[in-house]
Amino acid sequence: MQNSNNLPTQVSPLKQFLKRWGSTIGIALGVIGITIWQYNLNSQITEAVVASSIRQATPLVLGALCGLLGERSGVINIGIEGQMLLGAFVGFLANVWTGNLLFAVFAAVAAGALMGLLLAYMSVTLKMDQIIGGTVINILALGLTGYFYQVGLTTQGKLQPIALGALADIPLIGPAFFNNPPITYATFILVFVVHYVLFYTKWGLRTRAVGEHPRAADTLGVNVFKVRYVNVILGGAIAGLAGAFLTLEAVGSFERAMTNGRGFVALAVMIFGKYTPLGAWGAALLFGFANAMQTQLQFADIQVPHQFIGMLPYILTIVVLSGFVGRTRVPAADGVPYDKE
Amino acid sequence: MDDQAKKEMDQSPSSWLGDIRRVIAVPLTAVLLALLIGAILLAVSGANPIKAYSALIDGSFGDMKAFGRTLAKATPLIFSGLAVAFAFKAGLFNIGAQGQLLFGALVAAVVGFMVHGLPAFLHATLALLAGGAAGALYAAIPGALKAYTGAHEVITTIMLNYVAINITDYFADGPLKDTGIVARTPEILDTARIPSIGEIPVGFFLAVLAAVAIWWLLWHTTLGFEIRTVGLSPHAAKYAGMKVAYTVILTMVISGFLAGVGGAIETQGIVYRYQPGFNTGLGFDGITIALLGKTHPFGIIPAALLIGAMKAGASTMQFDAGVAKEITDVIQALMLFFVTADMIVRKLIRARDDGGEKITLSGWGQQ
Numbered sequence: 085m086q087n088s089n090n091l092p093t094q095v096s097p098l099k100q101f102l103k104r105w106g107s108t109i110g111i112a113l114g115v116i117g118i119t120i121w122q123y124n125l126n127s128q129i130t131e132a133v134v135a136s137s138i139r140q141a142t143p144l145v146l147g148a149l150c151g152l153l154g155e156r157s158g159v160i161n162i163g164i165e166g167q168m169l170l171g172a173f174v175g176f177l178a179n180v181w182t183g184n185l186l187f188a189v190f191a192a193v194a195a196g197a198l199m200g201l202l203l204a205y206m207s208v209t210l211k212m213d214q215i216i217g218g219t220v221i222n223i224l225a226l227g228l229t230g231y232f233y234q235v236g237l238t239t240q241g242k243l244q245p246i247a248l249g250a251l252a253d254i255p256l257i258g259p260a261f262f263n264n265p266p267i268t269y270a271t272f273i274l275v276f277v278v279h280y281v282l283f284y285t286k287w288g289l290r291t292r293a294v295g296e297h298p299r300a301a302d303t304l305g306v307n308v309f310k311v312r313y314v315n316v317i318l319g320g321a322i323a324g325l326a327g328a329f330l331t332l333e334a335v336g337s338f339e340r341a342m343t344n345g346r347g348f349v350a351l352a353v354m355i356f357g358k359y360t361p362l363g364a365w366g367a368a369l370l371f372g373f374a375n376a377m378q379t380q381l382q383f384a385d386i387q388v389p390h391q392f393i394g395m396l397p398y399i400l401t402i403v404v405l406s407g408f409v410g411r412t413r414v415p416a417a418d419g420v421p422y423d424k425e
Numbered sequence: 426m427d428d429q430a431k432k433e434m435d436q437s438p439s440s441w442l443g444d445i446r447r448v449i450a451v452p453l454t455a456v457l458l459a460l461l462i463g464a465i466l467l468a469v470s471g472a473n474p475i476k477a478y479s480a481l482i483d484g485s486f487g488d489m490k491a492f493g494r495t496l497a498k499a500t501p502l503i504f505s506g507l508a509v510a511f512a513f514k515a516g517l518f519n520i521g522a523q524g525q526l527l528f529g530a531l532v533a534a535v536v537g538f539m540v541h542g543l544p545a546f547l548h549a550t551l552a553l554l555a556g557g558a559a560g561a562l563y564a565a566i567p568g569a570l571k572a573y574t575g576a577h578e579v580i581t582t583i584m585l586n587y588v589a590i591n592i593t594d595y596f597a598d599g600p601l602k603d604t605g606i607v608a609r610t611p612e613i614l615d616t617a618r619i620p621s622i623g624e625i626p627v628g629f630f631l632a633v634l635a636a637v638a639i640w641w642l643l644w645h646t647t648l649g650f651e652i653r654t655v656g657l658s659p660h661a662a663k664y665a666g667m668k669v670a671y672t673v674i675l676t677m678v679i680s681g682f683l684a685g686v687g688g689a690i691e692t693q694g695i696v697y698r699y700q701p702g703f704n705t706g707l708g709f710d711g712i713t714i715a716l717l718g719k720t721h722p723f724g725i726i727p728a729a730l731l732i733g734a735m736k737a738g739a740s741t742m743q744f745d746a747g748v749a750k751e752i753t754d755v756i757q758a759l760m761l762f763f764v765t766a767d768m769i770v771r772k773l774i775r776a777r778d779d780g781g782e783k784i785t786l787s788g789w790g791q792q
Contacts, residue, residue: 162579210768215518215579215786219712220762227754232470348583391595398584405581406574 112366123256133376135260139334141365141372142271143168143343146326147350148357148364149278150200150319156282156359157315158295158417159207162218163199165347166225167320171196171327173229176239176338179331183240189267189328196324197317199225204316208309211421222347230340243267243333267329274322279361291315295415298422308422323347345398352401359415367404374400452717452724454770455763456731463756467748477746481753484741485734491741493624497695499733501526501704503632504687505711506729507639508680510720514643515676516656518786521567521582522684523708524589528563529556529685531593533692534699535601537613548616553689560685561678563589568677572670578677579786586708594701601699609700619694628690633726635683640722642679652676684708713761732757 123130147164154161161167175192179185199221206217243265251262261272282288293301294311302308326346331338353371357363374397381393464474485495505522512519519525533556540548567581598608619628643649654662655672663669688704696703710732717731718724735757739750763770 206766210766212765212768213786216716216765219518219520220758220765223709223713223761224755224758227751227756227758230751231466231749231755233751345583345587348580351580389595389599391591391598395588395591398587401584402570402576402581405576406570 119256127255129380131256131259133373133380134256135263136376136379137369137372138260138264139268139372140375141368142268143326143329143334143346144350144353144368144371145271145275145365146322146329147347148354148368149274149361150196150323150326151351151354152357152359152361152364153278153282153291153315153319153322154203155354155415155418156295157291157312158298158415158420158422159204159312159316160214160218160419161203161316161319162215162351163203163221163225163347164218164319164323164350165343165345166218166222167196167199167203167323168327168330168347169222169229169341169343170199170225171324172331172342173225173233173327173338175324175328176237176331177232179239179241180237185239185241185243185332188239188332189243189325192328192332193321193324196327197321200317200320200323201313203320204313207421208312208316211423214419214421226341229338233338233340238337239332242336265333267325267333270325271329275361275365282361292415294422295417298417298420302422302424308424312422326350349397349401352405356404358413371397371400448719448724450774451767451770452719452728452764454774455717455760455767458763458770458773459756459759462759463752466755467752472746472748477742477748477752480742480745480748481735481738483745484738486738487741489624491737493621493626494737495730495734496624496629497621497626497733498736499729500626500628500632500694501687501691501707502710502714502729502733503629503636503725504683504690505708506714506718506725507636507711507722508683508687508708509711509715510718510722510725511639511643511683512676512680513715513720513786514656515652515672516659516786517568517571517673517676517680518579519564519567519582519677519680519684520579520712521564521585521708522680522687522711523706524582524586525560525563525681525684526688526691526704526708527589527593529560529688530692530696530704531596531601531610531688531699532556532559532685533617533689534610534613537617537693538611538698540617541614543616545616545618548614549619549693552613552617552693553619553686556689556692557682557686560688561682564677564681564684565674568674571677572673590701593699597699597701603698607700610698612698613693617693618697619690621694626694628694631686631690632729635686636722636726639683643722648675684711687711710757713757717760717764 119130119134147168150164150167151161171192174195175188178191179188182188203217203221206212206220207214245263245265246269248262252258254262280288282291290301290306290311293304294306294308298308301311327343330342330346335342349371350368353364353367356367356370357365378393378396381388382390460478464478467474467477484491486492505526508522508525509519533552536552536555537548540551543551563585564582567576567578567585570576570581571578594608597610601610603609603611619626619631621627641649643653651662651667651672652675654665654667655669655676659669662672687707691704691707692699714725714728714732718726718728735753739753742748742752743750
């Protein structure tokens with residue numbers, strides 16, 4: 085008879101699941117439905133839009149992963165833009181000098197990690213205001229890349245799509261998921277890896293503990309500084325990979341300030357995705373879709389000035405931020421330097 | 426009475442000269458360190474740092490004309506620096522000064538070439554205020570979003586910068602386009618121009634006046650007290666019965682007004698029309714200047730003069746020493762780093778904390 089008092093535990097798991105994920109699943113099903121319907125109307129354009137959404141989403145997911153690693157451990161990273169930009173530039177230069185694409189990707193990742201180290205040093209060791217620390221990184225990256233950039237250089241080749249056998253021939257899904265260049269594949273994998281590490285490993289538990297209640301974690305013997313350093317540096321490395329995507333996979337050359345605000349859009353993606361890698365991926369696909377539509381609209385013969393189409397992703401970011409930031413639970417110690425007393 | 430307190434009394438000089446020395450020690454060291462690292466970078470990339478720096482000084486302070494150029498470059502920078510610093514006092518980081526400045530520049534140009542038949546003084550003032558109002562309105566958006574939805578101003582203002590670039594581009598290349606192929610508005614009328622006295626632009630005096638006005642507003646009015654209280658502790662401000670949301674929006678509006686006027690002065694005093702690409706970076710420079718000037722209105726002026734001099738001399742440096750202009754951006758970023766990472770600098774020069782107000786910007790969660 086004791087059990088009857090414990091009513092809350094009696095709520096069916098199905099109901100709980102629906103309450104938590106219902107709207108997400110609803111939106112996803114809706115999107116899939118509309119896509120299939122459109123595919124029947126015009127298969128070529130739909131295929132192009134879906135595939136381009138995925139690719140446009142790649143730097144945004146990577147940026148969001150960078151942001152959420154930092155913030156889950158309590159460090160706000162507003163310097164994603166700069167880490168991405170420097171990664172893009174170093175990867176580009178490495179390729180121009182050596183002609184080796186793989187080496188160039190590693191160089192980009194290393195440059196991002198180095199910028200991550202700088203951010204960690206500023207926010208963890210120096211206990212600087214983290215928003216300003218990130219801004220320093222952004223301005224520094226803009227200045228360094230601008231100074232060392234020479235017009236007219238192009239990369240020696242680009243990372244090419246790899247078709248995964250028969251999978252790539254599946255209509256609609258094939259070209260979108262199974263015929264991508266390496267960094268896009270790596271992004272798919274990273275999303276799941278980061279999700280697993282964050283929620284199913286000891287390290288992930290420590291990271292989240294440090295982001296929520298560093299003092300408690302410290303008392304239990306977790307090295308708060310180390311956890312924050314490692315996460316922010318890893319985040320920087322991932323942002324560097326996003327930079328490599330831009331120069332080595334998407335464009336094949338470098339332009340000044342070519343990240344174009346993606347690092348900041350990635351922060352909105354992270355918040356929209358409720359600080360989870362899978363959520364961020366979903367949110368990034370939405371933004372990728374907005375970008376893909378933008379390209380389609382610019383080609384289509386309609387009478388909207390291109391500048392108005394060009395602002396879509398930025399306006400979407402503002403709308404998402406103002407609609408969702410209040411409803412997302414931010415890690416409790418996010419942005420607060422830890423003082424070991 | 427312990428020795429400690431006595432020591433502190435001795436060490437804090439009551440003379441205001443000592444105070445100033447204490448306050449500027451860190452920014453000055455930061456600037457020197459940045460110039461030093463800049464010199465190393467120059468040397469590494471094969472240039473002669475001494476030649477480069479002397480060309481830089483020559484181009485910014487070499488003669489009266491160069492000095493006038495420095496003042497002209499510094500003028501919009503004082504405004505954007507004030508805009509960032511003012512918002513800072515309320516704990517807001519207005520990275521959107523850039524977008525607000527663009528709207529100010531565009532609207533001042535519109536008033537400048539569309540309104541006819543006004544006497545010079547009136548026309549110039551009207552265009553200037555219209556530019557300020559445009560910036561103020563545009564800054565009200567992130568202010569309201571922050572106050573009512575909690576959307577962080579750093580992201581919203583940056584996004585609004587991109588939106589502003591697109592909208593102003595559209596107008597300069599569409600409805601407001603001058604005849605010809607270049608995307609730009611027609612030239613403003615002579616009556617809307619802000620003149621120079623000899624080589625010294627009148628706008629510079631306006632900028633200094635604005636700095637004094639902001640200083641007065643912050644430290645001698647009730648509104649200023651509320652703004653600083655909100656910046657130091659929004660919770661305390663709320664507890665004391667202040668309307669935090671209202672203060673946040675009003676702060677952004679005033680900050681946007683300053684940025685807008687900065688853009689308008691650029692239009693009316695230098696470019697004489699709106700042309701996309703002519704004002705890029707001024708808003709971001711405002712961040713460096715605000716922090717270099719320790720977010721104090723009177724610190725902004727020398728900081729803006731320094732950055733303005735670097736901008737004025739950059740072309741000479743490129744021409745005489747063959748060094749890419751962008752090195753000044755790197756040096757500027759390094760200055761920003763050293764002045765904000767003041768723990769490093771303090772250790773180097775063994776200076777104590779200057780006891781200034783410490784403002785922390787809000788993260789996502791807190792409001």
